[in-house]
Amino acid sequence: MSQIESLDLSHNNLSASFSVAYNNLSGKCPQKITQFSTFDENSYQGNLFLNCTLPLLTPKPPLRPTTSDDGDDDGEDGFIDMESFYASSGVSFIMVLLIIASVLYVNPYWKQAWFYYVGVTITGCYYFVVDHLPVPTRYKVWELRI
Structure with a gap:
């Protein structure tokens, strides 16, 4: 390909x-219009005889702000350290479950009241679903009057 002068790759849906x-x-770089405006100077580097007057690259800002060196995230810019959030949420959830289980294990009156409440709630949910969900016509019971 040392003798190539032009290359047309149009209508190929390339994303390279x-x-x-x-x-x-060597020679002059293409004008910075259309697709050529997206190429930076790294695309042309190492060509000593290529005449390119490209603007200097400006570094893109990071997507997320970097944390400070002291490791203290005080909630600047509204971001939360998600790993710490998930870890503390998981630990809190497990602690609440363990406390409820230990209280129900120690106090038999509260255990009986808890299981009664769970039973009433499940029964109420069952009847709510039965009363409010439509029943398909093939499952309806037709009443015969004689």
């Missing part, structure tokens, strides 16, 4: 990056 770095190219 463009780099002609270190190819000993």
Whole structure:
């Protein structure tokens, strides 16, 4: 491909990056319009005889703010350390379950009241579903009047 002068790859739905770095190219770089405006200077580097007047790259801001060096996340910019959030939520959930289980184990009156409440709640949910969900017509019981 040392004799190639042009390359047309149109209508191929390509989604690749463009780099002609270190190819000993010479001449003038393409104008920074349309697709060529998305290429940075790294795409042309290493070509000593290529005349490119590209603007200097400006670093893109990070998607998330970096945490401070002291490890203290005081909630700046409204971000939460999600690992700590999930860990503390999980530990709190397990602690609540253990406390409820230990109280019910120690106090038989509360255990009886708890199981009564759970039974009433389950029964209430069952009758709510039975009363409020539509029954398909093939399951309806038709009343015969004689």
